[in-house]
Amino acid sequence: MSVCSATNLTINFYWNQKRVQANAFGISKKEHAVSMPNNLFVPNAQAKIHLRNEGDLQVWFLGVGSAFAASMFQSNLIVVKGDSHLMIDLGSKASVALHEAGLTTLDIENLLVTHSHADHIGGMEEWCLRARYAAPSIKGCARGEYRPALLTTADYGHILWECSLRGGLEHSEETQPGRRLSLSDYVSLRYGTYVPGFGRPVYQMKVGEGASAIELKIVRTNHIPDTSKSWQTAFYSVGVIIDERIMFSGDTMFDLEFLDVFGTHCDVIFHDCQDFTGGVHASFEELCILPKKIKKKMILYHLPDGIHKKFDPAAHGFAGWAKAWRDGSYVFPRR
Numbered sequence: 001m002s003v004c005s006a007t008n009l010t011i012n013f014y015w016n017q018k019r020v021q022a023n024a025f026g027i028s029k030k031e032h033a034v035s036m037p038n039n040l041f042v043p044n045a046q047a048k049i050h051l052r053n054e055g056d057l058q059v060w061f062l063g064v065g066s067a068f069a070a071s072m073f074q075s076n077l078i079v080v081k082g083d084s085h086l087m088i089d090l091g092s093k094a095s096v097a098l099h100e101a102g103l104t105t106l107d108i109e110n111l112l113v114t115h116s117h118a119d120h121i122g123g124m125e126e127w128c129l130r131a132r133y134a135a136p137s138i139k140g141c142a143r144g145e146y147r148p149a150l151l152t153t154a155d156y157g158h159i160l161w162e163c164s165l166r167g168g169l170e171h172s173e174e175t176q177p178g179r180r181l182s183l184s185d186y187v188s189l190r191y192g193t194y195v196p197g198f199g200r201p202v203y204q205m206k207v208g209e210g211a212s213a214i215e216l217k218i219v220r221t222n223h224i225p226d227t228s229k230s231w232q233t234a235f236y237s238v239g240v241i242i243d244e245r246i247m248f249s250g251d252t253m254f255d256l257e258f259l260d261v262f263g264t265h266c267d268v269i270f271h272d273c274q275d276f277t278g279g280v281h282a283s284f285e286e287l288c289i290l291p292k293k294i295k296k297k298m299i300l301y302h303l304p305d306g307i308h309k310k311f312d313p314a315a316h317g318f319a320g321w322a323k324a325w326r327d328g329s330y331v332f333p334r335r
């Protein structure tokens with residue numbers, strides 16, 4: 001493993017020499033699928049999202065927009081593999097997008113959230129309340145018996161409850177006289193295992209078993225405040241590595257070391273992108289300086305209104321703008 005030595009935007013790369021994974025050109029049996037670098041984009045003919053498939057690793061963007069985009073439903077992800085599914089982030093507009101895709105928050109059995117902004121966690125209160133109070137009549141279980149899994153760390157689970165969720169959830173009932181609810185009354189907390197040796201906090205976790213297992217690493221990133229120079233001085237935020245094939249940046253400022261250590265070997269890098277340099281996300285201009293071999297497998301998401309008219313990603317060597325579920329899904333065929 002190499003570490004990028006660049007500390008600013010000078011081009012001073014030491015990209016590691018790991019081979020980019022063999023791509024999947026021509027593997028698809030699915031009609032009309034479009035081959036992209038290292039994956040297939042499969043059009044969505046049914047106007048729904050299915051939480052099961054035949055076993056390929058599949059990614060649906062519920063939305064591809066930024067926090068303030070008037071359309072595009074923020075940027076939340078659904079990952080499916082065989083019988084397993086995982087939602088990454090559940091923002092304030094997610095339940096509407098889920099409804100349009102034929103789902104409700106009650107269908108989401110596994111959730112991982114990248115940080116505490118409302119476009120990433122704003123739908124969690126509904127997710128928790130429906131699990132506790134709607135599930136008994138819909139799933140035929142006792143109150144509190146159905147508790148979907150929240151994949152996180154012990155530290156962030158505490159922050160999430162104390163700083164964001166507690167006000168809306170603690171007072172719903174008293175399970176015993178004087179005992180109000182806690183996060184674990186709503187969800188099954190699943191903490192990742194710390195993985196040393198990466199130079200920043202990394203936790204490993206898994207959803208599903210056997211051929212349907214989705215292997216995950218969450219990696220600390222540098223998102224807020226905008227003055228933060230590294231993950232060490234930033235509030236909690238993480239990117240996600242999925243099956244060592246997909247890098248999902250989460251929200252982060254431009255971070256060469258993060259890309260070098262965790263993205264170089266992945267088939268695809270989904271990276272957040274804003275239309276100006278500064279602030280708390282990587283900008284289009286900053287991402288443009290990356291090597292060609294990285295950009296050609298980089299798909300840009302978390303998009304502000306109007307960015308599609310402002311820049312041409314293909315002209316700068318990127319794989320393109322991310323597309324949401326109505327258009328289709330990204331499929332990574334089994335090897």
Ligand SMILES: [Zn+2]
Nearest residue numbers: 115117223251
């Ligand atoms: Zn954010």
